[in-house]
Amino acid sequence: xxxxxxxxxxxxxxxxxxxxxxxxxxxxxxxxxxxxxxxxxxxxxxxxxxxxxxxxxxxxxxxxxxxxxxxxxxxxxxxxxxxxxxxxxxxxxxxxxxxxxxxxxxxxxxxxxxxxxxxxxxxxxxxxxxxxxxx
Amino acid sequence: xxxxxxxxxxxxxxxxxxxxxxxxxxxxxxxxxxxxxxxxxxxxxxxxxxxxxxxxxxxxxxxxxxxxxxxxxxxxxxxxxxxxxxxxxxxxxxxxxxxxxxxxxxxxxxxxxxxxxxxxxxxxxxxxxxxxxxxxxxxxxxxxxxxxxxxxxxxxxxxxxxxxxxxxxxxxxxxxxxxxxxxxxxxxxxxxxxxxxxxxxxxxxxxxxxxxxxxxxxxxxxxxxxxxxxxxxxxxxxxxxxxxxxxxxxxxxxxxxxxxxxxxxxxxxxxxxxxxxxxxxxxxxxxxxxxxxxxxxxxxxxxxxxxxxxxxxxxxxxxxxxxxxxxxxxxxxxxxxxxxxxxxxxxxxxxxxxxxxxxxx
Ligand SMILES: [Zn+2]
Numbered sequence: 001x002x003x004x005x006x007x008x009x010x011x012x013x014x015x016x017x018x019x020x021x022x023x024x025x026x027x028x029x030x031x032x033x034x035x036x037x038x039x040x041x042x043x044x045x046x047x048x049x050x051x052x053x054x055x056x057x058x059x060x061x062x063x064x065x066x067x068x069x070x071x072x073x074x075x076x077x078x079x080x081x082x083x084x085x086x087x088x089x090x091x092x093x094x095x096x097x098x099x100x101x102x103x104x105x106x107x108x109x110x111x112x113x114x115x116x117x118x119x120x121x122x123x124x125x126x127x128x129x130x131x132x133x134x135x
Numbered sequence: 136x137x138x139x140x141x142x143x144x145x146x147x148x149x150x151x152x153x154x155x156x157x158x159x160x161x162x163x164x165x166x167x168x169x170x171x172x173x174x175x176x177x178x179x180x181x182x183x184x185x186x187x188x189x190x191x192x193x194x195x196x197x198x199x200x201x202x203x204x205x206x207x208x209x210x211x212x213x214x215x216x217x218x219x220x221x222x223x224x225x226x227x228x229x230x231x232x233x234x235x236x237x238x239x240x241x242x243x244x245x246x247x248x249x250x251x252x253x254x255x256x257x258x259x260x261x262x263x264x265x266x267x268x269x270x271x272x273x274x275x276x277x278x279x280x281x282x283x284x285x286x287x288x289x290x291x292x293x294x295x296x297x298x299x300x301x302x303x304x305x306x307x308x309x310x311x312x313x314x315x316x317x318x319x320x321x322x323x324x325x326x327x328x329x330x331x332x333x334x335x336x337x338x339x340x341x342x343x344x345x346x347x348x349x350x351x352x353x354x355x356x357x358x359x360x361x362x363x364x365x366x367x368x369x370x371x372x373x374x375x376x377x378x379x380x381x382x383x384x385x386x387x388x389x390x391x392x393x394x395x396x397x398x399x400x401x402x403x404x405x406x407x408x409x410x411x412x413x414x415x416x417x418x419x420x421x422x423x424x425x426x427x428x429x430x431x432x433x434x435x436x437x438x439x440x441x442x443x444x445x446x447x448x449x450x451x452x453x454x455x456x457x458x459x460x461x462x463x464x465x466x467x468x469x470x471x472x473x474x475x476x477x478x479x480x481x482x483x484x485x486x487x488x489x490x491x492x493x494x495x496x
Contacts, residue, residue, distance in 0.1 A: 014205075014246035047248065070196060091197055092167055094480045108205045108246050109197040110233075121233055123201065123242060133474035134467040135213070 002114060006122055013124035014108050018084070020046035027082040050106030052080040052127070057090070057098050066112045074098055078127050092128040103130045145371040150270060150326040152277020157319020158311050158456070159217070159283070160465065162210020163428040164203045165307040165415055165475040168193040170487045172302045178484045179297045187388035191305035191416025193482060194291045196490050198306075199233045201242045204289045207310035208247050210469035211285065214320070215312045219248040222312070223281030224272060225255045228264025228420045229308075231291045232257055235340075243287070254281075261336060262385055263446025264288060264420040265308065270326050270452055272313045283314045290419035295344035296493060303388055303412070307475075308421020309428040320461040321431060321440070325372050327453045329364040336447035347447075353391075356449050361385065361395050364451035365443050372455055376400040379455075380438040383409035383426035385445035387417045408433055409442075414476055420446075427456075429472040436460045 018029035021042035063071035104127035172186040240255035265288015272284035289308030294300030335356035338345040409426035423444040
């Protein structure tokens, strides 16, 4: 059971809430309160757009404990349009080939159950190929 | 029709807020997987017999009512153009909430950035849980307790393997942000609710799948409540079927809404835009509301819409809406209902069994 940790991370996980540096405007994800670019304090909340592209990826056929029911799946390093790189599962692929540079968008999905059938449900960001349509 | 009041009493049965209220943003969601009804029939009847729908939508392994509500709500926020912190209510109606005890609505409110100055609650009334939340949101905004309120109807319904419901029990729904009518893309002119205690469909707490009263689900339940609600709303508001460009009825299968529309005097072309059950199945608490979102995707200023939900147990909520000029600039701010229906991945029964957790290991 890791309920306190899940609770503490909920905003960054559900909605890609990070930080923006008030000194050099760098966007930070995950939030770390100190800007890696200029070294000054950065605690201003910033919600990322969720748009980005695949920077690199790997297929997982042997899933780690707690993720077995999702296997096989693809984990990608996604470069957000605001700059940071995040590691996340890709979803809604349906055998579609993943390519470096593929545009993706964030969706909030069920990541896993914390303690089998009894524990809390852990929700968080995944990325899917951008859906066609107006926006 | 057995409503016997005089004309003035009839007007008093309408649910009409003091401050005119309307929809300022809306958003749909349908998961991408489709199970053809012929595939269910292949497993259970050798492919014999008529089919109630062409296919139904099935959620992915990482989707549930919380995640689907979050995406629909984000679409509604994109169209409304408001800061989520201005919402004073986030309400989710469903009969497939992910937890038995712990609200879905807090997950949704947190994910869309509506916390912490907000009312959050889950609503239940079989398939009309979503429209119930919509009526309550009218009250919140119409009384000026809140400027904006979010009401969602969303479901990932399950039928017992081999049961008639397994052909149709689909997944999807829609989210609506209500606000003052002058900011709206469609004003809700009136609502009306018709409720009796009718046990046509139920699920006891420890049971995984629902039970239903077989043929009892038709005449005294679905048809009686929808017809009574639609007729009372139209009589009390001095309107008739010819006044509405579109009508949306709860849609547990293809035939029921077609028949109830004809009984009420509506033509097939009036229900066509909102009749999604043939291609996504019965989305339960989402069914009438996603039918309405498909209509709003194509309606124009001045169009009037009648929407009537149905929830087993039993009751119907009827709404009369009038579309405003704001629809033109807002509908393209998010994915449309048809965009979600068009992204379609067909699955077989075995994949369905895995995705829906019907496999005991
Ligand atoms: Zn900086």
